[in-house]
Structure formats: C-alpha cells, structure tokens
Amino acid sequence: MKASDKLSASEVRRVNRNRVYMYLYEQETPKTKRDIEQSLEISMPTVTQNLKELLEQGLISYVGTEESTGGRKARQIAVDPAARFAVGIELSPKHIRYVAVDLRAREIAFTEVEQQFQDNALYYKYLAQELERFLDAYDLKRSQLLGIGITVPGIVDKDQSVVTVSPVLAVRKLNIRQITERIPYPCFVQNDASAGGVAEGWMHYMQDNMAYLYLGKGVGGALLLEGKPYMGKNGRSAEFGHTCVHPGGALCHCGKRGCLEAYCSTARLTDDLGKSTEEFFQGLQDGEDELIRVWNRYLDYLALGIYNIRMNFDCDVMLGGRISPFLADYLPDLRMRLQKLNAFENNAAYLHIGACGSKANCIGVALHFIKQFIEQV
Numbered sequence: 001m002k003a004s005d006k007l008s009a010s011e012v013r014r015v016n017r018n019r020v021y022m023y024l025y026e027q028e029t030p031k032t033k034r035d036i037e038q039s040l041e042i043s044m045p046t047v048t049q050n051l052k053e054l055l056e057q058g059l060i061s062y063v064g065t066e067e068s069t070g071g072r073k074a075r076q077i078a079v080d081p082a083a084r085f086a087v088g089i090e091l092s093p094k095h096i097r098y099v100a101v102d103l104r105a106r107e108i109a110f111t112e113v114e115q116q117f118q119d120n121a122l123y124y125k126y127l128a129q130e131l132e133r134f135l136d137a138y139d140l141k142r143s144q145l146l147g148i149g150i151t152v153p154g155i156v157d158k159d160q161s162v163v164t165v166s167p168v169l170a171v172r173k174l175n176i177r178q179i180t181e182r183i184p185y186p187c188f189v190q191n192d193a194s195a196g197g198v199a200e201g202w203m204h205y206m207q208d209n210m211a212y213l214y215l216g217k218g219v220g221g222a223l224l225l226e227g228k229p230y231m232g233k234n235g236r237s238a239e240f241g242h243t244c245v246h247p248g249g250a251l252c253h254c255g256k257r258g259c260l261e262a263y264c265s266t267a268r269l270t271d272d273l274g275k276s277t278e279e280f281f282q283g284l285q286d287g288e289d290e291l292i293r294v295w296n297r298y299l300d301y302l303a304l305g306i307y308n309i310r311m312n313f314d315c316d317v318m319l320g321g322r323i324s325p326f327l328a329d330y331l332p333d334l335r336m337r338l339q340k341l342n343a344f345e346n347n348a349a350y351l352h353i354g355a356c357g358s359k360a361n362c363i364g365v366a367l368h369f370i371k372q373f374i375e376q377v
C-alpha cells in the first residue's frame, strides 16, 4: 500500500461514523450498541464514540430499551428521520408542486399551486415566494433544509446550466440560473422522469436494472443500471416518449409524427376530452362507450411502448406518473396485451406500477440531497 492510499485518522473516524449511521439507517427496527458492535465488527469504544457524535448532531436518538429477562436492559437506538429534510419542486405547464421529504424520503408536506408556466422573471419570483410560504405553512425549519430539487419536463444538460428543450413547456434553451437565482438554498435541477425513476428505484430497493416509463402530459423515462441512473451522452437517455410507435402518425409536441407521447400523453385522456384524470377513470368504470374506446387505443399504444422497452433492455419496467395510481385495476389487461406482442415470453410479470404515485418526480429530485447527506454523515 502506498502512503497516499492510507486514510488519515480523521477519515477513518468519518468512515466508521458513516458505517454506524448507515447500519442504523438500513434497519427496520431499533438496534443496541451490542448489535452494532457485532454486525460491523468494530470495537465497543469506537461504537460508543461514534454514537456520541451522531447523538450530538441530532441524527440518532435513544428510542427505548430492549426486552430482557434479567440484568440491565440495553438501550435501543435508531436514526431520527426528522433531523433533516429536502424539498422537491415539480414545474409543469399549469401547476407547481412542492413536496418535503424526511431522511427516509417520506413525505412530510405537500402543496400544489395553480400557475401557468412562463419563462420570465415574474414566474421565477413566484416560484421562490411560494417555496418560502410552503416552508412557513408547514413550520419546516430552514436550518434543517438540505436543498431544493426542481424537476422540469425537458432535457437538462450535464453541467446544470441549461434546459436544452422542453416540448411540454414549449421552450428551448432555458437558463437554469434564472430558475434558481431567487432561491437562497442549494439547488439541483433534473429531468422530471429521470427523478421519478430514481424515486421508484429507491422505494423498491432496486439494485438491479430497471426502466421507468413516466406517463404525464409528457411521456418520458429513466434507465437505472444497477440502481444508478444512466444519463446517456447528452443527458437524453430513456426519452421513451419520442420513440416512434406509428410512422407518419399523430403530431407530437416535439414536432415529429407518431411518437409514443402523441398517443400516451395523459392529455389524450383529460385535455382532449375536457375531463380531469379522476373524471376519466370514473367514467370508464361507469362504462361510457367513448371512454372505453379512447382507453383501448391508449392501452394498445402503451403496450407497444412498453414492449419496445422490454425488447431493447430486457429488464423490469416500472410505470409512473399521475395516472399510475389508477393503473392497478388495468394491470392484468396491460400484461395480456404485452404477452400477445412478445414472441419470447409467455407472461409480462416484468411490468410493475410505481409506489410513489403522482409525487415520484418531486420525491426523486429531493432524494438527490438526501442521498448526498446520508452518504457523507
């Protein structure tokens, strides 16, 4: 070993502290000092010192005592998920959504405001003011705030300087500094579907490969390789919405014809029919003929989109976005359609519906700060 490979004493301490913290973080139930000592194979004095430091930082707490048949009962320790939080903001054509999540990525506050997107100072000022109002309304302490993640339905360049194009917001070359300059906290901007994929991968403890197909007004996706997002050369990987499912077909936001997004945007179920998502699915359940026809066509194209993903990547496919909570009832139907398309498989058990529902994007972008924090404790 070279001298430069050796960790300094303070680095060793930090590594140990992080191991203790991550051990407690990953447990479903509180643990004792003895559990930590035995599981991590580090000495009791080291465990004691690390716990002291983590307690002083407010990152862990004693939560009770172990059941014992005799002798002194050992105290139980757990991480305090409320010690820090991050906020995820989703920008969309007509709304801005704010979600705060704790260190376990659990939602602690949510609000949605109606606001037409405009690429101007007034809009970005409003975005920042509403954030402050959100923090105040839920009594979220700024001293515990790790950062603000913002998702946009567009392609974010690798150095976080520009959103090169957003067909859904109808803008090109959106300056990211303009979006974030009025927000006095660390900011991170990400493509909405990429963020959603990160959230779903996290919730499902997906260390495997996974494709995420996001169904909103825009259709997008994310590709997670061994749990990590694959961004592609230009940050444009997994743009499933602009793969062609019908050459020469319906006009897409991007200017081309026949894209998956042109057929599977949720606008086909809502805006086109003058209905909300809830009204559409209620009408469908009530057996309205027109809605059944629209839904069948939607599912046919959706199946084609999913099938293409499966053929390309041979991995699990997760569906997310605002309509995902409504999709559970139609999962068997969708799997059946997939099965018919596929010459190599006789089932479509690889298809899943995301657990984060409509908030996946906000949760995923907030996770950027949560992950960074817990990895560096």
Ligand SMILES: [Zn+2]
Pocket (backbone or CB within 6 Å): 241, 242, 252, 253, 254, 255, 256, 259, 261, 262
């Ligand atoms: Zn397109």
